Amino acid sequence: AQSVAQPEDQVNVAEGNPLTVKCTYSVSGNPYLFWYVQYPNRGLQFLLKYITGDNLVKGSYGFEAEFNKSQTSFHLKKPSALVSDSALYFCAVSSRGGKIIFGKGTRLHILP
Amino acid sequence: DTGVSQDPRHKITKRGQNVTFRCDPISEHNRLYWYRQTLGQGPEFLTYFQNEAQLEKSRLLSDRFSAERPKGSFSTLEIQRTEQGDSAMYLCASSPGPTGNYGYTFGSGTRLTVV
Numbered sequence: 001a002q003s004v005a006q007p008e009d010q011v012n013v014a015e016g017n018p019l020t021v022k023c024t025y026s027v028s029g030n031p032y033l034f035w036y037v038q039y040p041n042r043g044l045q046f047l048l049k050y051i052t053g054d055n056l057v058k059g060s061y062g063f064e065a066e067f068n069k070s071q072t073s074f075h076l077k078k079p080s081a082l083v084s085d086s087a088l089y090f091c092a093v094s095s096r097g098g099k100i101i102f103g104k105g106t107r108l109h110i111l112p
Numbered sequence: 113d114t115g116v117s118q119d120p121r122h123k124i125t126k127r128g129q130n131v132t133f134r135c136d137p138i139s140e141h142n143r144l145y146w147y148r149q150t151l152g153q154g155p156e157f158l159t160y161f162q163n164e165a166q167l168e169k170s171r172l173l174s175d176r177f178s179a180e181r182p183k184g185s186f187s188t189l190e191i192q193r194t195e196q197g198d199s200a201m202y203l204c205a206s207s208p209g210p211t212g213n214y215g216y217t218f219g220s221g222t223r224l225t226v227v
Contacts, residue, residue, distance in 0.1 A: 004154075034215055043116075043203070044155070046215040090154050094211040099145065099168060102154035 002027040002095045004103035012109045013081045021076040021106045023091030032094040033074040035065055039087045081110045116219035118204050124225045125194055132190045133222045137206030144187050146179055147203040155203055161187060194226045
């Protein structure tokens, strides 16, 4: 069975600093990995995905994620944080194109 | 087409009542998914359809839950004899094909409160 772990409930970063939100996964076979963001009172929005190819994936709003097969990780990154990036971030994994399993989420606070 | 629509946005019901939620996916999307999200947790998978066929159902889903997708278009999720533990946000998502190629598009959800 596939699973995702997000070890941090909350991450605080000063505006303008780089940010990292951590994610590790477990899945049989090749993973399909995703990051989603949830703003207050709004649905989940797709940020980026890794299916195959380059280990560094670029997505929406300047976010990127690095796939590391040996460490089974897929950390979300951004070089310079904005206050508007404050939200709830979910890492997710799918096996063989079936259902997506989500982590419990990490709340990102960007401090002005 | 403006996205995935869910109705109602909010539902308050008394314990023991039945409730039904509706999801209208993006029109060309053949896959439709239902998830449940409680406060402080990530979305939990409930079930999914490809066209009108229900392909998978979570063991989390008790016999009180049923979902349908007649004609492969909109879907309904019914909860019978609601319990307080059913209080959650119910999310619907759709995709044009397997999730390896496509991410999901989510609706805004239906928030259920059982009193």
